[in-house]
Amino acid sequence: MVLKEEGGLLLARIDRRYKRFLADVVLEDGTAAVAHCVNTGTMRSCWEPGDPVLLRCHDDPKRKLPYTLVACRRDKAWVGVDTAVPNALAFAAAARDLLPGVPALHDLRREVRYGHENSRVDLHGLDPERRSWFIEVKNTTLKEGRRVSFPDAVSVRGAKHLRELQAMVEEGHAAVILFLVQRGDVDRFDAARGVDPVYARALDLAAAAGVRVLPLQVALAAEPGAAGSWTLRWSLLGELPWERVQCS
Numbered sequence: 001m002v003l004k005e006e007g008g009l010l011l012a013r014i015d016r017r018y019k020r021f022l023a024d025v026v027l028e029d030g031t032a033a034v035a036h037c038v039n040t041g042t043m044r045s046c047w048e049p050g051d052p053v054l055l056r057c058h059d060d061p062k063r064k065l066p067y068t069l070v071a072c073r074r075d076k077a078w079v080g081v082d083t084a085v086p087n088a089l090a091f092a093a094a095a096r097d098l099l100p101g102v103p104a105l106h107d108l109r110r111e112v113r114y115g116h117e118n119s120r121v122d123l124h125g126l127d128p129e130r131r132s133w134f135i136e137v138k139n140t141t142l143k144e145g146r147r148v149s150f151p152d153a154v155s156v157r158g159a160k161h162l163r164e165l166q167a168m169v170e171e172g173h174a175a176v177i178l179f180l181v182q183r184g185d186v187d188r189f190d191a192a193r194g195v196d197p198v199y200a201r202a203l204d205l206a207a208a209a210g211v212r213v214l215p216l217q218v219a220l221a222a223e224p225g226a227a228g229s230w231t232l233r234w235s236l237l238g239e240l241p242w243e244r245v246q247c248s
Contacts, residue, residue, distance in 0.1 A: 003092045007231040009054040023069050035067040039081045041152045045143040046079045047072040078220035080182030083139045087122050090137045100239045103127040115164035132173040136161045140179040148181050149192035155199050162202040169210040176212040184219030189240045215240040
């Protein structure tokens, strides 16, 4: 099931990523360029120097950087690194009633204010009984063996989101933490307990309180088209098992 398709992308190779929002790339014709990187995480396990990448092109003359980094090819798998994409994928899946363990939702809205800590939830919808569902979406790409984990850096904000979701459950609503796995080369999920043990503990507590933990995997496939442009497709694979790892 294809959830999203985007054409007009350019193939390049990544040289380095720096200052968090910048990546040096080399286009197919050998031209060096700087691409905008919207991913604020470390992007560890997503790329190495020389890996192929796909860039979104912008024709707005007011933009300082004409390219945005969308995906990296690590070994044999494309990995989605644009953190704006998971929300679109989650919305598409929810609109088609494709979220495992979540009933058909209507009145879907994005970026809805909620909670007690001045937060916005990525998706909000109502089930057939008009019960509110609060869905927080996290781009999940950190690969450790065959396991994918979140976060790839300490996430104080992420822990806050878990508290907010837990509070919604305690108030009688339903809540989901949706880990949108933008790579097809993994087969299980857990919190990155060695990276952020506080977040891992918060996830365990939220799950115990009734927050639905949903690691949802998509595979990315790219194909070349005319005039050197590429098309990228995100296809739904399904829910990954949550296997909790005990840290020594």
